[in-house]
Amino acid sequence: MTERYRQYFEEMPCYLSVHDPSFRIIDGNQRFRQDFGERVGDFCYRVYKGRDEVCDNCPVAATFATGESHASEQTLINLRGEQMPVMVHTTPVRNDGGEVVAVMEMHTDIRVAKRLQDQLRRSQEKLSQLFEEVPCYISVQGPDRVILHANRKFRETFGPALGEHCYRVYKHRDEQCLYCPSQQAFKDGSVQRHEEVVTSAWGEKINVLCTTAPIRNAAGETEAVIEMSTDITEIRKLQSQLTSIGLLVGSISHGIKGLLTGLDGGIYMVNSGFEKNRPERVTQGWEMVQRNVERIRSMVLDILYYAKDRELEVADIDAGKLAAEITESFQKRATDQSVELSLALDGDVRLVPGDAKAVRAMLVNLIENSLDACRADGHKPAHRVRFAVRRSPPWMEFEVEDNGIGMDQETREKIFSLFFSSKGISGTGLGLFISNKIADKHGGGIEVDSEPGRGTRFVVRLPLEARPSTHPEPVPPADAVATH
Amino acid sequence: MDARRVLIVDDDPDIVVYLTSFLEDNGYETRAAADGADALAVVAEFRPDAVLTDVLLPGRSGLDLLVTLRHDRRTADLAVVVMTGMDQVLQDDGHSYLTSHADIRGPDAVIGKPIDPHDLLEVLERVCALSPVPAR
Numbered sequence: 001m002t003e004r005y006r007q008y009f010e011e012m013p014c015y016l017s018v019h020d021p022s023f024r025i026i027d028g029n030q031r032f033r034q035d036f037g038e039r040v041g042d043f044c045y046r047v048y049k050g051r052d053e054v055c056d057n058c059p060v061a062a063t064f065a066t067g068e069s070h071a072s073e074q075t076l077i078n079l080r081g082e083q084m085p086v087m088v089h090t091t092p093v094r095n096d097g098g099e100v101v102a103v104m105e106m107h108t109d110i111r112v113a114k115r116l117q118d119q120l121r122r123s124q125e126k127l128s129q130l131f132e133e134v135p136c137y138i139s140v141q142g143p144d145r146v147i148l149h150a151n152r153k154f155r156e157t158f159g160p161a162l163g164e165h166c167y168r169v170y171k172h173r174d175e176q177c178l179y180c181p182s183q184q185a186f187k188d189g190s191v192q193r194h195e196e197v198v199t200s201a202w203g204e205k206i207n208v209l210c211t212t213a214p215i216r217n218a219a220g221e222t223e224a225v226i227e228m229s230t231d232i233t234e235i236r237k238l239q240s241q242l243t244s245i246g247l248l249v250g251s252i253s254h255g256i257k258g259l260l261t262g263l264d265g266g267i268y269m270v271n272s273g274f275e276k277n278r279p280e281r282v283t284q285g286w287e288m289v290q291r292n293v294e295r296i297r298s299m300v301l302d303i304l305y306y307a308k309d310r311e312l313e314v315a316d317i318d319a320g321k322l323a324a325e326i327t328e329s330f331q332k333r334a335t336d337q338s339v340e341l342s343l344a345l346d347g348d349v350r351l352v353p354g355d356a357k358a359v360r361a362m363l364v365n366l367i368e369n370s371l372d373a374c375r376a377d378g379h380k381p382a383h384r385v386r387f388a389v390r391r392s393p394p395w396m397e398f399e400v401e402d403n404g405i406g407m408d409q410e411t412r413e414k415i416f417s418l419f420f421s422s423k424g425i426s427g428t429g430l431g432l433f434i435s436n437k438i439a440d441k442h443g444g445g446i447e448v449d450s451e452p453g454r455g456t457r458f459v460v461r462l463p464l465e466a467r468p469s470t471h472p473e474p475v476p477p478a479d480a481v482a483t484h
Numbered sequence: 485m486d487a488r489r490v491l492i493v494d495d496d497p498d499i500v501v502y503l504t505s506f507l508e509d510n511g512y513e514t515r516a517a518a519d520g521a522d523a524l525a526v527v528a529e530f531r532p533d534a535v536l537t538d539v540l541l542p543g544r545s546g547l548d549l550l551v552t553l554r555h556d557r558r559t560a561d562l563a564v565v566v567m568t569g570m571d572q573v574l575q576d577d578g579h580s581y582l583t584s585h586a587d588i589r590g591p592d593a594v595i596g597k598p599i600d601p602h603d604l605l606e607v608l609e610r611v612c613a614l615s616p617v618p619a620r
Contacts (some may be wrong), residue, residue: 257569258496260598265502268601272509281505288498376495376518376542405518405542 015076015086015107018093019044019060026102035078044105048076063090063103076107085114137208137229140215141166141182148224159201166227170198181212185225189214198229207236255299262292287336298368301361302431312355312441314466319396320349322356323389326363330371339374339383341367346390353466354442362435363387366400366458369431373404373456395444395461403455407448435460442466487513488612491530493523493537493546494567503536503599510605520544524552527559533612534563534592536604554588563611569597 009016010030018027023044028036036047044060045051054061059070069091076084086107093102131138132152139161140149147161147169155161161169167177176183181192192212197205208229214222269285272278327343334341367387374383380403388399432446439446443463450456490512492503500516507514515530517523519541527535535553537546544552546566553559592611595604 254569257597258499261502261569262496262498264598265498265506268502268506272505284501288501291498375497378518378522 012106014109015105017044017047017105017107019103019105020101021064023054023058023060035084036076037079048074048107050077059088059090060103060105063092064100067092067100073110074107085110134228137231138226139166140224140226142224143186143222145176145180145182157200157206158198170196172199181210182225182227185212185214186222189216189222195232196229205233206231207233252299252303256296259292259296259299262295263289266290266292302365302434312358314353314355316351317354317356317359318350319352319389319398320345322360323349323363323387323398326360326367327387329364330367334371334385337371337375337383339371339385341371341385342387344386344388346388348391349389349396350391352396352462352464354462355438358438358441359462362438362460363398363400365431365435366398366460369458370400370402370404370456373402373406375404377403377405377453379453391464392461394464396464398460398462399457400460401455401457406452406454406456407450408452487511488534488608489513489515489530489532490608490612491523491526491532491535492516493518493520493535493541493549495519495538495541499538506601506604507608512608518542520546520549520552523549527553527562532562534565534608536565536567536595536608539566539568550591551585551588554585560589563592563614565593565595565607565611566591567595567597567599 012029013031015032015035016029017025017032020026025040025042025044025047028040033039039047045053045055045058049055057072059072059074062068062070069089071087071089074086074088076086078084087110089106089108091104091106092100093104095101131149134151135153136151137154137157138149138151139147139154142148145165145167147164147166150158150161158169165176166182167173167175167180171177179194181194184190184192191214192210194210196208196210198208199205209232210227210229212225212227215224215226217223266285266288269288270282271285273281273283273285323343323345327341330341367385370385374385377383383403385400385402388397388401390397390399436446439460439462443466444461447459447461448456449459488511490507492500492507492514494500494503494516495518497518500518504514504516515526515532517526521544523535523537526532535549537549539546541549546568550564550566553562553564592614593607595607
């Protein structure tokens with residue numbers, strides 16, 4: 001070796017050593033001597049690793065065997081006993097005849113790289129842990145809307161979603177949603193924020209605030225979209241309750257003003273009847289006063305029922321007896337209004353489990369509605385309200401049918417909304433909402449069939465076997481509540 | 485001079501009885517309608533000097549009735565008095581509804597429920613005085 005090459009060999013910023021076929025070190029550079037000592041003549045496995053025999057997968061042995069260079073990662077132990085991760089490269093040293101007579105080994109200290117690698121692994125683990133544990137639903141979707149990754153909360157709520165289309169997982173749909181924020185993010189790379197109602201694996205509706213953002217590759221192209229949804233169901237419920245309270249106050253005020261007008265009317269009729277000596281006017285006025293006082297009483301009870309969302313006190317109710325009592329209590333009012341009120345009891349009507357007070361309030365409300373509908377209808381010569389109770393397993397059916405003013409489709413669809421009233425000034429908009437709530441709480445429901453001018457038929461179905469409500473409390477969007 | 489005619493539009497029969505008796509006691513001739521469709525039929529036949537309508541009616545609302553009357557050349561100048569217990573409706577929904585029909589004249593007067601009888605007589609006297617006497 002010329003002196004110059006010897007100098008290069010010595011100065012190389014790595015450990016260089018030359019090994020003979022029996023794994024003895026026959027030469028070493030300055031850094032080798034510095035960190036491993038004057039060890040020429042000793043076995044490499046002893047020098048580098050403190051071992052008594054050749055290492056498994058020895059790169060020097062491989063180079064002797066194949067005549068080719070080899071690379072591997074190893075851990076050496078230096079003079080001070082420190083472990084040093086290194087990258088090992090070997091290369092054959094040949095004689096003039098081309099035989100491999102020795103192998104040169106170069107060890108590059110990769111402690112820094114190793115440290116960075118460890119840091120990277122730890123950050124990846126941390127990132128993955130964060131992704132998994134974030135208390136939001138996170139998913140990553142490909143351009144075909146297939147879910148590529150999903151975090152724990154997402155999987156727990158929507159099921160093992162990987163490989164499924166987002167619209168199927170989130171909304172149980174068979175086709176893409178009309179507005180797809182993910183598609184928008186793919187299209188223009190924008191961050192999208194919007195509100196959605198999604199459905200969990202077990203059918204629960206969840207209000208979410210959803211943010212989507214593009215994930216770009218090195219070329220800046222959107223490869224996937226990350227979607228993060230926060231559950232805001234509780235907030236929406238609260239908001240809905242607050243809106244309801246606001247509307248309730250407005251509705252009460254509206255209702256009271258109407259009833260006061262009716263009372264004023266009654267008082268006027270009584271006073272002017274006395275002044276003009278017209279007894280029939282006094283009678284008419286007094287009836288108006290009584291009717292409007294009754295309406296105020298009914299409205300206050302409705303409000304109290306609404307304000308106090310009490311639990312049902314379920315016991316066996318004698319449906320026939322209850323229906324007969326209610327019919328009896330309305331007979332006078334019906335006669336006064338010239339409405340024929342009848343009750344038909346199926347022979348088999350017996351007990352039904354329910355909260356007697358609530359069921360009574362619900363049926364009273366439906367009959368009041370029917371009487372009001374007859375009163376508001378001036379087109380027919382005679383009006384009737386038919387109340388029927390029958391056993392139709394698995395239900396007990398209560399039917400209230402009138403030939404009053406009837407309802408159009410729009411009205412029919414809205415009647416069970418809070419504060420919707422088709423009765424103008426005389427309705428509080430609470431009655432049917434509460435009736436529907438009572439039927440639902442019993443695990444039953446109310447069906448309505450109506451046509452303008454022809455009349456209305458309500459059928460309440462209560463289960464013969466007690467069971468809880470099957471409908472989770474819906475959270476209507478803010479604009480779904482009718483105000484008039 | 486003939487008595488002034490007022491059409492009362494309200495779906496609450498008690499209020500109709502009250503207003504009918506009160507206005508007739510005060511020299512008005514009245515007719516009543518329970519909803520907007522009825523009201524239009526009565527207007528054509530009865531030819532009132534003023535329409536006194538509630539806002540919340542079954543079917544078409546009192547404001548809808550107002551817009552329909554104003555759009556018809558024959559009834560465009562008819563005095564319309566709106567009465568309501570839901571002031572907020574008139575301020576919010578009612579205002580935006582009427583704004584969406586900016587080409588028409590709004591109600592001639594608005595009366596809150598419960599109705600002050602003196603106010604009602606004053607308002608009717610004023611709007612009937614301004615209203616052209618319909619050909620009968």
